[in-house]
Amino acid sequence: MSRDWYSLDELARHLGRDRREIEKLVNRGRIPGRKVAGDWQFHPTEITHWLEQEMREYTDRELAIIEQSHRTVEHATASPIAVLLSRETIQVPLEARTKRSVLESMLEVAGRTWQIWQPAVLLAAIQERESVLSTAFDMGVAIPHPRNPVPDALGQSLIAMGRTPSGIPFGAPNRGLTDIFFLVLCRDSRTHLHVLARLGRLLQKPGFVDELRLAPDSDTSYDLICRADAELTAG
Missing domain, CATH: 3.40.930.10 (Mannitol-specific EII; Chain A)
Structure with missing residues (x-):
């Protein structure tokens, strides 16, 4: 897998959600992606734009999951x-x-x-x-x-x-x-x-x-x- 693209498993980890849930959303066209040789691939920039828009409607719990899954080394212990x-x-x-x-x-x-x-x-x-x-x-x-x-x-x-x-x-x-x-x-x-x-x-x-x-x-x-x-x- 090219480092410029997410696989389905990588996207699930990136979003902090279950792989099966993500796969359902992808198959329904709810998440931008494309199939290459039978495997789903997702461009990070497209996912960022999609997620940014989705987050406007997220609950506190859903936002907390995104927050946790996107922590960096610099912000590992602090907001x-x-x-x-x-x-x-x-x-x-x-x-x-x-x-x-x-x-x-x-x-x-x-x-x-x-x-x-x-x-x-x-x-x-x-x-x-x-x-x-x-x-x-x-x-x-x-x-x-x-x-x-x-x-x-x-x-x-x-x-x-x-x-x-x-x-x-x-x-x-x-x-x-x-x-x-x-x-x-x-x-x-x-x-x-x-x-x-x-x-x-x-x-x-x-x-x-x-x-x-x-x-x-x-x-x-x-x-x-x-x-x-x-x-x-x-x-």
């Missing part, structure tokens, strides 16, 4: 949010009134780490992802990110967070407005999916989004996120 988010990468309030200005401002916030090497490249990659399908949820939260990792454009994976004083059109379902933004910039797909799964669980935590929306400043927002993240780990 990726605890490792990749810092006080300096949070801006509340975030003074931006349009989708583009939000993305530009969030990249400036991320740039405080000195890990953003090619901001124009990252901005273009994030805008391309948004053109395919908005990363906004119906709860007023968006998680902008590149469609594919751009490792040459940043030094280390990181997360930035910002909240605008009022909601703006960002492509949410039913034309809802968005005011909370988590910018996710990862150097590899495994870390990317790990972060998305963890953020998804955090956003499902009862009361978390409402509390975050009421946080008056960056420090309060950071402390609230860290506390909620620690509760997920402990729970």
Whole structure:
């Protein structure tokens, strides 16, 4: 098997699910793949795009499975949010009134780490992802990110967070407005999916989004996120 493709067994391990369950979904056309010489093969990039979309509807338990199966050596014992988010990468309030200005401002916030090497490249990659399908949820939260990792454009994976004083059109379902933004910039797909799964669980935590929306400043927002993240780990 080429290292550029997953076999059925490898995909099951990658997703943290039973092989028979995955095979049923594949045969029903629910998972993108192709047969070569009678064996199923799956391209990692196609699987990442498919899984990213599927995760929007996952329960906490399903997200926890994805999170566990995508842990890396660097995040083996700690939440990726605890490792990749810092006080300096949070801006509340975030003074931006349009989708583009939000993305530009969030990249400036991320740039405080000195890990953003090619901001124009990252901005273009994030805008391309948004053109395919908005990363906004119906709860007023968006998680902008590149469609594919751009490792040459940043030094280390990181997360930035910002909240605008009022909601703006960002492509949410039913034309809802968005005011909370988590910018996710990862150097590899495994870390990317790990972060998305963890953020998804955090956003499902009862009361978390409402509390975050009421946080008056960056420090309060950071402390609230860290506390909620620690509760997920402990729970």
